[in-house]
Amino acid sequence: MDHPISLVVTDDLHRSRLTVFFRLILALPHFVWLFLWGIAALFAHIVAWFAALFTKRVPAGIHGFLAGYVRYQVHVYAYATLAANPFPEFNGAPGYPVDVEIAGPEDQNRWTVFFRFILVIPALIISGVLNYLMNIVAFFAWFVCLFMGTMPEGMRNVLAYTIRYHAQTQAYYSLVTPRYPSINVGLQ
Numbered sequence: 001m002d003h004p005i006s007l008v009v010t011d012d013l014h015r016s017r018l019t020v021f022f023r024l025i026l027a028l029p030h031f032v033w034l035f036l037w038g039i040a041a042l043f044a045h046i047v048a049w050f051a052a053l054f055t056k057r058v059p060a061g062i063h064g065f066l067a068g069y070v071r072y073q074v075h076v077y078a079y080a081t082l083a084a085n086p087f088p089e090f091n092g093a094p095g096y097p098v099d100v101e102i103a104g105p106e107d108q109n110r111w112t113v114f115f116r117f118i119l120v121i122p123a124l125i126i127s128g129v130l131n132y133l134m135n136i137v138a139f140f141a142w143f144v145c146l147f148m149g150t151m152p153e154g155m156r157n158v159l160a161y162t163i164r165y166h167a168q169t170q171a172y173y174s175l176v177t178p179r180y181p182s183i184n185v186g187l188q
Contacts, residue, residue: 002184004103004177007074007164011097013153015085015145023142026087027080033090034076041069041174048175052113058175063105066174068092074100074167081138082145083159098160100167108178120173123181127169134162 019026044065048058058066072092078084084098094101112119141155168181 003168003182004106004179005070005164005168005171006101007160007167008099008101009097009156009160010099011084011151011156013151013156015082015149015151017146017149019085019087020082020142020145023080023082027076030076030079030088030090034073037069037072041066044069045174049113049116052108052175053110056107056110056113058105058108060105063176066176067102067171070102070167070171070174070176071100073170074098074163077134077163077166078159081134081159081163082141082151083156083163085151098163100164102171102176106178108175112178113175116173116175119180120169123169123172126183127166127181130162130165134159137162 044062048062048066051062052058069092071094072088072090075084075088075092075096075098078096078098079086079088084096086097088096137155137158141151141159144155145151165181165183168177168179171177172179172181
């Protein structure tokens, strides 16, 4: 992998018109679960910060929990924005058509861990801009998918790109990886 957080897209571009029409309503339980999981992830992130600061590494259990949260975010965003069609599971398990591969815990530089909240600011700004782009593309994709029953590959790839950058930013911010988010376009 070029980056420890990489997106894998195996989506077939077919979309069910019925679930496309009700997509945001169908995604509501996932948004609630994502919010609740996010609260727990915040506490895990604090523990990970102290652990990485003192031991230069996030403990494997906390890394796995935070990596699962990042993976679940990818699944929910892919479903809500129509980048993927099937209803995702609530556990963040691998195997979704738009999924993320996450490398195991690595040693991290104590200085970058200590200043992570400052270092991540440019990536958060870029991620925010890309999220606006994702919302605009998803809005138009809703109409396209509703009438055609398929997602144009270019639209799906733009959505996947924004989701990948957001996942890399979230993983960097939450100490899942010491690597800064990559602006490179490549998808697997």
